[in-house]
Amino acid sequence: MICCQISNLKRLKTSNLRNFSINPDNKYQDHVNLAYATYESTDSEKKAPPLILLHGLLGSKSNWSTLCKIYQTKTTPNRKIVAVDARNHGESPHHREHTYEALSLDLKALLSTLDIDKASILGHSMGGGTAMFFSLRHPEIVEKLIVCDFSPISNNLGDLRGYLEAMERVKIPRGLSMSKARAAAEFQLEQLGIRHRTRRKFLTTNVVLNSDGSFGWRVNLPALSRSCSNLSRINIEEGQTYEGPTLFVGGNNSGYLKPRELPRIKRIFPNSKFKFIEGAGHWVHFDRRKEFAEITVKFLNGKV
Structure with missing residues (x-):
């Protein structure tokens, strides 16, 4: 088997936006052209619908690289895997609007560009919100x-809002190497109250060198800070x-997917199953990657 990774990593400017309308009454008449990476086999004749991976707030498609390779090799029939950078994240353009309606519009445009009329969608946190919003409005497109x-009901984004506020206060001196710049940012984030080292490392993957020689953040902090309250529920x-078919996977040490809300979630997603992974927090796919991969691959292969 030959596994190839094809990446659309070109930084796109807001001037490249073109009109794309799902609903003529929708106020978001433009979308952003999302950056993405694909993983696919060249020797498989029978293929299941592609799997689209959507990261969470402050993440990027690169967060999924290891799991992309697992899904590409372990799903049966084989699937093309597409990991996406949301607007205001990663290599995708910045935009003042950041709502689930806008994120869903971007996803619809990307699937159209890639000639995908049926796909399974996996989303974490904000990406999960986008996946649910999209599935409810375009159920004919979503296989699984x-x-x-x-949760589609309510989510406490307090920690993530605190991360945004801390990132806005970080000041990185010029003239440093990237590794030292990220170390400086991590030190300041710790001083600003982010105690979890793994989370600080995750946040500092967003540090970039600007064209003027200064350091900044890849994500659009002003837009995300304004929109944080809009992302707590769909x-x-x-x-x-x-x-x-729907699978909710929660971390046993996370408060985002609440057991008491499961009956209400069942009314919205009646063909849903729920799995909670011991020892995992909100970043389930990082904290317990092996268990998460096993559960989701079985579901995609029709065994859950």
């Missing part, structure tokens, strides 16, 4: 849905459901 540690219309 996997939501990683996020807007669901009365009676709206997604009937397709």
Whole structure:
């Protein structure tokens, strides 16, 4: 088997935006052209619908690289894997709007560009919110849905909001190597109250060198800070459901996916199953990658 990775890593400017409308009454008449990376086999004749991976707030498609390779080799029939950078993250353009409606519009445009009319979608946190929003509005496109540690009912984004506030206060001196710049940012984040080393390392992957020689953040902090409250829940219309196979995977040490909300979630996603992984927090796919991969591969292969 030959596994190839094809990356669309070109930084896109906001001037490259083009019109794309899902609903003529939708106020978001433009989308952003999302950066993405694909993983696919060249020797498999029978293929299942592609799997689209959506990262969480302050993440990027690179967070999924190890799991992308696992999904590409372990899913049966084989699937093309597409890891996506959301707007205001990674290599995708910045935009003042950051809502689930806008994120869903971007995803719809990307699938159209890639000629994908059927796909399974896996999203973590904010990406899970986007996946749910998209599935409820475009159920005919979504084969299977996997939501990683996020609820359609309510989510406390207090920690993530605190991360945004801390990142805005970080000042990195000029003239440092990238490794030293990220170390300086990590030290300041610790001083600003982010005690978990893994989380600081995760945040500092967003440090970039600007064209003027200064250091900054790859993510669009002002837009994300303004929009944080909009991301705590998704807007669901009365009676709206997604009937397709759905898997919610939560961390046992996380408070995002609450057991008491499962009956209400079942009414929105009636064909849903729930798994909680021991020892995992909100970043389930990092904290317990092996267990997360096993559970999700079985689901994608029709065994859960």
